[in-house]
Amino acid sequence: MDSRPRVLLAADEIAARTRQLGAQIAHDYAGHGLVLVPVLKGSFVFAADLARAIDAPVRIDFLGVRSYGAGTESSGVVQITHDLSRPIEREDVLLVEDIVDTGLTVAHLVSLLQTRGPRSVRVCALLQKPSRSRVSAAIDYLGFTIDDLFVVGYGLDFDERYRNLPYIGALDLP
Ligand code: IMP
Ligand code: MG
Numbered sequence: 001m002d003s004r005p006r007v008l009l010a011a012d013e014i015a016a017r018t019r020q021l022g023a024q025i026a027h028d029y030a031g032h033g034l035v036l037v038p039v040l041k042g043s044f045v046f047a048a049d050l051a052r053a054i055d056a057p058v059r060i061d062f063l064g065v066r067s068y069g070a071g072t073e074s075s076g077v078v079q080i081t082h083d084l085s086r087p088i089e090r091e092d093v094l095l096v097e098d099i100v101d102t103g104l105t106v107a108h109l110v111s112l113l114q115t116r117g118p119r120s121v122r123v124c125a126l127l128q129k130p131s132r133s134r135v136s137a138a139i140d141y142l143g144f145t146i147d148d149l150f151v152v153g154y155g156l157d158f159d160e161r162y163r164n165l166p167y168i169g170a171l172d173l174p
Contacts (some may be wrong), residue, residue, distance in 0.1 A: 003171075003172070004169075005151075005152050005153060005162065005165065005169025005170055005171050006169055006170055006172075007167050007168075007169055008146065008149070008151060008167075008168050008169055008170045009144060009154075009167060009168040010167050011154075011166045011167045014049075014126075014143070014154060014167070014168065015049065017143045017144065018046070018049045018050055018053050018126075018143070019053045021050060021053065021124060021141050021143060022050055022052075022053020022054045022055070023053065023055075024141060025050075025054050025056070025094065025124065025141060026054045026055045026056040029056050029092060029094075030056065032092060033056055033057030033058060033059070033092070034054075034056065034057075034058060034059075034091070034092040034093070034094050035058075035059045035060070035061060035088055035091045035092065035093045035094070036050070036051055036054075036058055036059070036060045036061075036094050036096055037060075037061055037062070037063055037084065037088075037093055037094065037095050037096060037113070038060070038062055038063070038096040039062075039063050039064075039065055039095065039096065039097050039098070039105070039109065040062050040063065040064040040065070040081075040082060041064070041155070041157070041163070042097070042098035042099065042155050042156050042157065042163075043096050043097055043098040043126070043155055044155050044163075045154050045155035045163070046096065046098055046126045046143075046154060046155055047060070047096045050096060050124065059086075059091075061084045061085055061086060061088075062082060062084070062085075063080065063082065063083065063084060063095075063109065064080065064081035064082025064083075065078050065079065065080055065081060065105060065109065066078070066079045066081050067079070067104070067105045078104070078105050078108045078109070080112075087116065088113065088116050088117070088118045089116060089117040089118065090117065090118070090119050091118050091119060092118070092119050092120045092122075093113055093118045093120065093121045093122070094121075094122050094123070094124055094140075094141075095109055095110065095113065095121065095122070095123045095124070096124050096125075097123065097124070097125040097126070098125070098126055098127065098154075098155050098156050099125065099126065099127040099128065099129070099151070099156060100123075100125045100127070100128045100129070100133075100137055100139060101129050101132050102132055102133065102134040102135065103133050103134055103135040103136065103137035104134060104135060106123055106125070106137040106139070107135045107137045110123065110137070122140040122141070123137065123138065123139050123140050123141070124139075124140065124141035124142075125139050125141070125142055125143065126142075126143040126144065126154075127143060127144055127145070127146055127151065127168070128142055128144075128145050128146070129145070129146055129147070129148055129149075130145055131147070131148045132148055149170040149171075150170065150171045150173055151168050151169065151170055151171070152165060152168070152169055152170075152171050153165030153166070153167050153168045153169045154166065154167065154168050156168070158171055158173075
């Protein structure tokens with residue numbers, strides 16, 4: 001059996017913050033809509049809630065990446081496992097990430113998207129661990145900063161488990 005992660009961010013705290021982010025995004029993109037690009041798999045839960053909190057025309061397209069094996073350290077190598085289904089030329093793109101740890105994944109994905117001629121690329125991340133940052137990745141919309149803990153739930157996994165937890169919990173790793 002999985003041990004039960006201790007609650008770091010409760011479901012209602014996440015929901016309240018997500019609503020604020022959605023309102024801010026709708027305000028900032030007012031009048032011209034945007035393309036939400038959730039990074040799979042980790043951000044599928046956050047993106048589903050965020051999308052519904054944005055009262056503006058939104059298109060959604062997914063990027064799949066793999067930057068972790070079964071461990072908890074970023075390899076720095078980002079493999080694209082699923083690409084966007086449509087061009088993003090002249091579009092306003094908002095990359096949606098679950099967590100920015102070293103920043104390597106976001107930095108890599110932003111430069112990849114920039115090569116496709118979008119009008120703008122911004123980043124929305126639910127969580128950031130500032131103490132672990134290795135590259136400066138600008139996060140335009142941030143939910144919460146957290147300490148250097150390994151967190152799971154609300155889409156985030158440890159070795160593909162815990163994604164369905166409704167809250168964000170910290171795992172006490174051996
Ligand atoms: P980065 O490239 O080091 O910023 O790592 C980013 C990716 O690593 C995230 O999108 C997550 O998929 C994963 N990750 C980083 N920290 C955690 C964590 O505490 N729990 C679960 N996944 C994590
Ligand atoms: Mg991720």
